[in-house]
Amino acid sequence: MEFDWDWIARNTDSLGEHALVHLRLALLPVLFGLLIALPVGVLCRRWGWLYPPALTIANVFYAIPSLALFMIFIQYTGLTASTVMIPLTLYSLSVLVPNVVDGLASVSDPVRQAATAMGFGPLRRLLRVELPIAVPIVIAGTRVAAVSSISLVAVGQLIGQGGLGYDIIRGYQLSFPTQIIAATVLIVLLALVTDAILVTVQRLLTPWARVRGKVS
Amino acid sequence: MITFEGVTKRYPGGTVALDDVSLDCPTGRITVFVGTSGGGKTTALRTINRMVEPTSGRVLIDGQDVREHKPAELRRGIGYVIQHAGLFPHRTIEDNIATVPYLLRWNKKKARARAHELMERVGLERSMARRYPFQLSGGQQQRVGVARALAADPPIMLMDEPFSAVDPVVRAELQDEFLRLQDELHKTIVFVTHDVDEAIKLGDRIAVFQTGGKLVQVDSPETLLARPADDFVAGFIGHDRGIRRLSFIPASSAPLSERDVLPADAPVERARDAAGGWVLVVDADRRPLGWAAAAGLPASGVVGDASLAPIGHTFDVAGDSVRAALDAAILSPSGRAVGVDAEGRLAGVADQQDLSTAIARAGADPRPAEAAEDGG
Numbered sequence: 001m002e003f004d005w006d007w008i009a010r011n012t013d014s015l016g017e018h019a020l021v022h023l024r025l026a027l028l029p030v031l032f033g034l035l036i037a038l039p040v041g042v043l044c045r046r047w048g049w050l051y052p053p054a055l056t057i058a059n060v061f062y063a064i065p066s067l068a069l070f071m072i073f074i075q076y077t078g079l080t081a082s083t084v085m086i087p088l089t090l091y092s093l094s095v096l097v098p099n100v101v102d103g104l105a106s107v108s109d110p111v112r113q114a115a116t117a118m119g120f121g122p123l124r125r126l127l128r129v130e131l132p133i134a135v136p137i138v139i140a141g142t143r144v145a146a147v148s149s150i151s152l153v154a155v156g157q158l159i160g161q162g163g164l165g166y167d168i169i170r171g172y173q174l175s176f177p178t179q180i181i182a183a184t185v186l187i188v189l190l191a192l193v194t195d196a197i198l199v200t201v202q203r204l205l206t207p208w209a210r211v212r213g214k215v216s
Numbered sequence: 217m218i219t220f221e222g223v224t225k226r227y228p229g230g231t232v233a234l235d236d237v238s239l240d241c242p243t244g245r246i247t248v249f250v251g252t253s254g255g256g257k258t259t260a261l262r263t264i265n266r267m268v269e270p271t272s273g274r275v276l277i278d279g280q281d282v283r284e285h286k287p288a289e290l291r292r293g294i295g296y297v298i299q300h301a302g303l304f305p306h307r308t309i310e311d312n313i314a315t316v317p318y319l320l321r322w323n324k325k326k327a328r329a330r331a332h333e334l335m336e337r338v339g340l341e342r343s344m345a346r347r348y349p350f351q352l353s354g355g356q357q358q359r360v361g362v363a364r365a366l367a368a369d370p371p372i373m374l375m376d377e378p379f380s381a382v383d384p385v386v387r388a389e390l391q392d393e394f395l396r397l398q399d400e401l402h403k404t405i406v407f408v409t410h411d412v413d414e415a416i417k418l419g420d421r422i423a424v425f426q427t428g429g430k431l432v433q434v435d436s437p438e439t440l441l442a443r444p445a446d447d448f449v450a451g452f453i454g455h456d457r458g459i460r461r462l463s464f465i466p467a468s469s470a471p472l473s474e475r476d477v478l479p480a481d482a483p484v485e486r487a488r489d490a491a492g493g494w495v496l497v498v499d500a501d502r503r504p505l506g507w508a509a510a511a512g513l514p515a516s517g518v519v520g521d522a523s524l525a526p527i528g529h530t531f532d533v534a535g536d537s538v539r540a541a542l543d544a545a546i547l548s549p550s551g552r553a554v555g556v557d558a559e560g561r562l563a564g565v566a567d568q569q570d571l572s573t574a575i576a577r578a579g580a581d582p583r584p585a586e587a588a589e590d591g592g
Contacts, residue, residue: 114302117265117374118315118364119292132306208306208348 004178011179015167019186022163026150027194029085033092033145034138040093041100042126054097061087062094066155074159084156091152092145099141103134136209139202143195150191154183164190217243218264218372218404223273225259225429233259234270234429242421243278243371244402250415251425252452257408259429261374264406265294277372292316295365295373295403299381301357303349309335309360310345316368327367334363339393355386362394366401375407379414391417412453416441416460424449438464462539462575467531470541470574472555472564480505480520484513487522492567494550497524502561504530507550525549530556533563538578542571 008015044051061069069087077083107130115129157165164183171179202209218241225234234256241247249257262268263275266287275282282290303312310331311318317327332342338359349357358378365373379387379394395418398405409415415422416437423434426448433445441461444450450457476490480497487495490510497505497519506524513522528547531540533555544553545568553571555563 108300108302110298110300110302111304113267114296114298114361115304117267117291117294117296117298119288119290119319121288124319129304129306133304135306206306208350 003181004176007176007178008182015164015182015186018164018166018183019190022150022153022165022187023190023194025081025084025156025161025163026088026153026190027146029088030092030096030142030146030149032085032089033096034142036089037093037096037100038131040097041104044097044101045104051101055094058090058093058097061090066091066152067158070156070159079159079161081161083159084153084161088149088152092149095141095145095148096138099138100134103137103141104130106137107133132206135206136202139198139205143198146194146198147191150187150194154187217241217278218247218406219274219276219279220260220263221274221276223260223263223270223275225256225263225268226271232429233268234263236273237429237431238273239423239431239434241404241406243404245420246398246405246407246418247421247423248415248419249406249408249423249425250410250412250419250452252427253410254427255425256429257423257425258376260425261376261406261408264372264374265291265296267291292319292368293370293372295368295370297358297361297365297373297375297378299377301349301354301361303357303360303364305349308346308348309340309352312349312360313363313367315364316370320368330367331363334366335360337366337397338363353386354382355390358382358390362397371404373403373405375405377409378407380409380411387414394418413460416463424452459539462542463537465538465574465578467536467538467541467555467574468533469578470538470555470566471570472533472566473570474564477562477565478519481518484515484517484519484522487513487519492550492552494552495519496527496550496552496554496562496565497522498562504554504556504562507548509549527554530554530560533557538571538574541566542568545571 040054044054066087069090070083073083073086077086111129111133112125115125120129154162154165154168156162157169162169164187167179167183171177171181171183220237220239223234223237224232226232237256237260239247249260251257259268263270264277264282266282266285269283304315307315310328313331313334314322314327317330318324322330328345332345335342335345340356340359340363344352344356349360352360358381361378365375379390382390391414407415407418409418419437421434422437422440424432424440424445426432433440433449435443435445438461440449441453441457441464444453444457453460476492476494477496477498478487480499487508487510493510495508495510497508499505504527505520506526508519508522508524513519526549528549529544531544531553534557541553541555545551545566548554552565552567554565557563
């Protein structure tokens with residue numbers, strides 16, 4: 001078996017295009033997941049009894065095979081990108097909801113009390129004090145969700161929406177390993193780069209946590 | 217003035233945190249809430265800024281019910297310092313201090329200028345302005361906490377065990393600076409502590425709380441030590457309250473003598489018949505040099521040639537208490553305490569008998585300090 005560099009050279013455009021589609025399919029669900037997990041996490045912190053059922057529901061979603069979820073959503077959204085992104089969004093919740101809750105729980109009692117006593121109302125306290133302090137833990141969860149989402153998207157090719165998943169399946173059908181290897185390596189690279197970007201974002205957003213890491 | 221009128225806090229489970237508490241915290245003074253844990257002192261503190269709402273009774277600030285203000289607005293006008301400082305980890309020191317000014321919509325420049333001014337005031341270096349809280353020691357964090365509470369210059373400060381989490385040396389330092397600051401600022405301060413010594417050191421008035429949220433005594437520290445209201449208070453203050461009371465008797469009330477005091481150039485013969493076996497040697501400026509033992513004097517010459525035992529510590533006749541004088545006497549080789557004036561010159565010597573006389577006299581006095589207290 002020989003790796004066909006010429007094929008790579010001839011197909012950079014289509015590989016690049018697939019990579020972009022792949023990223024969009026993988027990361028939009030993480031973004032939507034965050035948008036859902038933030039309010040859900042806040043509510044779970046506010047009313048503790050909500051958290052166990054919310055976490056159970058998120059975990060049940062995660063336990064359903066993606067294929068089964070595709071079959072369910074195909075009835076409503078057809079063979080579109082949504083059919084891939086909705087299950088991925090639901091999957092991300094099982095990581096993101098507990099991370100938002102843990103992040104908010106990482107705000108110490110004295111800090112919360114001080115904020116209240118300084119005259120922060122509940123909403124302002126959440127936005128200015130609690131959520132900023134939760135950022136490092138929320139981003140840690142986002143990294144896990146993003147990386148697993150990037151690897152999961154490929155399955156979407158089963159309904160024609162898989163980004164680089166296309167090249168894996170195509171390579172298999174044509175018994176052409178170069179295409180499979182190229183797509184796989186690209187997926188891994190996308191995951192690593194995304195992770196590195198998130199780490200950078202976290203450092204920029206939370207200089208106070210970065211310095212702490214250096215000192216201790 | 218902060219006024220508690222029959223304030224009771226009962227929690228749904230039936231626990232009573234405050235039981236019909238009535239007291240005044242006078243304007244410009246430090247009122248200390250002290251007591252056993254579960255005594256309700258922190259709960260009482262928090263009714264002032266509405267972090268706890270009483271089940272019944274009222275809390276008034278200058279005659280106005282605190283419930284007439286929205287909680288967040290009320291709190292922006294009341295400084296608050298807590299045990300572990302509670303600094304915002306994600307904000308720099310200057311922005312932590314400027315928290316309330318920001319909430320009050322001061323512009324950033326003015327708020328930061330105010331923060332820098334306060335850093336200086338509480339003894340923090342300007343170079344710390346851009347650091348984050350975790351980079352500071354516990355004592356420094358607590359100073360930031362105090363600066364943050366003072367930022368918008370609130371007339372009232374609530375302090376909930378602010379110095380409890382730091383080591384004793386730093387604590388004493390923070391307490392002294394806190395008193396110095398209060399001398400300049402004259403805030404109305406309510407200070408919660410479980411440490412009786414801290415209460416006595418800082419309080420103009422002390423309110424003693426007992427388990428179950430009962431207020432058992434409100435008095436000046438002197439009165440509290442001299443006349444505890446009941447066995448609980450007496451036990452809480454501790455068995456050495458007699459000794460502690462000495463802190464409130466001025467050393468100036470002790471009779472001082474010039475007995476057995478000699479200048480360094482006096483001939484040794486004059487020291488031989490010293491009554492107590494010791495002579496205090498002073499220089500030409502009357503600064504004490506040390507104690508010379510009559511038994512160990514050289515055969516001839518001046519007393520300054522004798523080997524002198526160190527004085528230990530002296531006491532300041534104008535500023536120190538009988539407690540400091542007594543301590544000086546106990547530690548002195550001659551058993552006598554050396555009193556000096558502000559310039560360090562000898563004011564006189566007092567032995568333990570002289571100090572007892574001062575103590576007995578103070579005990580017989582109808583406590584002038586308390587009379588003044590009632591007026592304020």
